[in-house]
Amino acid sequence: MNQYRRLRDESSEEQCALELEQGHARKQPRRSNNAKETLVSIEQLLQKLSEPNGESCLTELSCEVNGLLPRHKMEILRLLVQSLQLHPMQCGAYATFVGLLNVCDFEFGADCLSCLRQQLWQALEAGEWQQARNLLLLLAELVNANVLTASSMLQLLNALLDAAQHDCYAWLVLSSLPLLARELYEKLESGLQALLKRLSVYMKQRCSGVQLQLLRIWTLSERAQHDYLELLWQQVLQLQGQHWMLQQLRRPYTNFDGTLSSALQHQLTERPAVAATRQLRYARAHLVARLFAPADLPLSQQLPAELHFERHLIDCHILEILQSQHLERKRCAALLCAYSAAHPQLALPHCIVELLLLQMLQLPAAPYPTINYGVILIELCKLQPHSFPHIIVQAVDLIFAQLPSMSVACFDRFVDWFSHHLSNFRYQWNWLDWQQCIHFHQLHPCAMFVRELLKKCMRLSYHQHVVQMMPAAFAPLLPVAPVPDFKYIDERLPGAQLAKQLLDVIRSKCTVEVVGGLLEAATELPEELKINVLMQTLLHLGCKSFTHVFCLFTKFHAVLKLLAAGNELNQLAMLQAIFELWTNNEQLKTVLAERLMKMRLIKPNIVVRFVFSSALKPELSKLYLWELLNVSIRYTKQHLQGSEQQLTEQLECLLLGIVQHAAVALAKQQAVAAPAETDYWSHWVLGRLQGILFAHVELVRPFGDKLNKIVSDFEHCKRLLKMIENYLAYIK
Secondary structure (H helix, E strand, O other): OOOOOOOOOHHHHHHHHHHHHHHHHHOOOOOOOOHHHHHHHHHHHHHHOOOOOHHHHHHHHHHHHHOOHHHHHHHHHHHHHHHHHHOHHHHHHHHHHHHHHHHHOHHHHHHHHHHHHHHHHHHHHHOOHHHHHHHHHHHHHHHHOOOEOHHHHHHHHHHHHHOOOOHHHHHHHHHHHHHHHHHHHHHOHHHHHHHHHHHHHHHHHOOOHHHHHHOOOEOOOOOOEEEHHHHHHHHHHHHHHOOOOOOOOOOHHHHHHHHHOOOOOEOOOOOOOOOOOOOOOOOOOOEEEOOOOHHHOOOOOEOOOOOOHHHHHHHHHHHHHHHHHOOOHHHHHHHHHHHHHOOOOEOHHHHHHHHHHHHHOOOOOOOOOHHHHHHHHHHHHHHOOOOHHHHHHHHHHHHHHOHHHEOHHHHHHHHHHHHHHHHOOOOOOOHHHHHHHHHOOOOOHHHHHHHHHHHHHHHHOOHHHHHHHOOHHHHHHOOOOOOOOOHHHOOOOOOHHHHHHHHHHHHOOOOHHHHHHHHHHOOOOOHHHHHHHHHHHHHHHOOOOHHHHHHHHHHOHHHHHHHHOOOHHHHHHHHHHHHHHOOOOHHHHHHHHHHHHHOOOOOHHHHHHHHOOHHHHHHHHOHHHHHHHHHHHHHHHHHOOOOHHHHHHHHHHHHHHHHHHHHHHHHHHHHHOOHHHHHHHHHHHHHHHHHHHHHOHHHHHHHHHHHHHHHOOOOOOHHHHHHHHHHHHHHO
């Protein structure tokens, strides 16, 4: 006997139908003179179903819709599918809604299933896996709502496994199976066991070891990091051991057992699966990581074990809110808090913080920008100041303790997020807890984290504030004051006389021709030196703000363009001047180099060549140079003109150039450096190279063979070869 729904009693069918009709007679649907207003009202009620206790409006919704079915059936189905894509974890409520309408109008039930089936196959053919999963969840719940036969749904799941060319198909089946597994267990146990056996065979045959290592947030950590599909499979097996009894799933159709059991059920019409030869964009594998162990949670609150399917459902509810509201930080935080308040017995605040932070750190890339996660966490701290701030402190300390084994790409995102988070809370932190890092090697991950973090904080504040907020013991890790260093103040230097003349005429608001004349007249100076003098003079005069220096660049653009045109050495000289004058200001180096690219004064490949020059080798372990490389790639994608083929070739050349230069730098370092230094320096260079490749997977995939050919020349760089080999295996 199904625990969720009473078996239909044939003698009570007429009575159940009569009860539904009487219910409709007692509460007539509200009718609007304007059909659009009525549809808006229906849409609002559908959205209300996603709220806590939203099932209370099911009867009202079904009554309102019932009178509109003959004229607005397609609009109602469109609103249903639209609501489902926004709130897939409320599929039980939507299934109950469809079931109530199916009792009164059998034809609507058939049309609804036909629409869902068509939407499902379109999603599969387009490779829209998330949308397909949402539709399957609703179809599974329609079995429980007595709209769809269990045998039809079982045939559909088997059809998906027949087409299992990729993990996505197995993921679809595993995601939806638990919702109707109890029904199958009671009515079609042999079919359920056969399906599970097929899934078991698939899971044993798949190979994800390479991807698993490449995507780990921490290479060595006691914290759990599971392959997403293997974890889901283990959770399904655990649920099987519980005889498919789910505790965390909303089942509103159980409140309408008597009514729903009177309806006739439908069959799904068959349709062949997606052709095996079809080129689809499959969802990439990812890891599901955990941050908090059971011992880290409050004694009065716990969470289901990570191998329990209930934990999967909790994660899905939180991620659903994040997916639908990640652009509305206040609304997102309010919904997360409401979901947490609805389950006070669970440690949901810890789960929310864990999911937000670890999805932000997810490899190869997070679904949303880092700032999105940051502002939502800030709003959560504002809404619940007595819980979320303490949980975030706990999470940050746990992550800091694991920095030595953390992926460099995740490390950089962690720096970006935490600096922004501190800036919103007056940079208050118990810094003395991290005092041990001042004794580490200067390139040790913990020391590097504090150093990079303080430099980011300085960008969001100012140097003196950063110095004052830090304990005196952290002096070795403090950033140097970002003041300009105009070397031509020393009149003994070559070019100092020209610099003095340029300063005088530019301050007197001279024309471009005057500056050009002074440069032409200085025939005794090499051209590269004249460029250095001119650039440093402009930078010195414009050092008060971005606006000042940008205006000077714009005013003298013609002169700069003439000097830089077609001459790579002169373009390198321009970058050299920036890095000489702003030696201690990493932000300005990046911003000004990007400005020169946008003014078409230097080319992106010149930036790559400059970054990997021998003079900047000590800087190559720092974050800002790799930010500059990413800026160069982004500029090439967004600003360079030409045909699509030309743009693709330029991006390919740029990315291959970065890999080539990085490989050469790693090979040289391995040949000359001490072992300890090699470990740290190579760790940062190799890790940030991997970060760039991860950030541009779609660009790299077409020329993966060329990438492999480049690194094959560096056989002695084992770590580089292994990283590229794993990366190429991942992107195929």
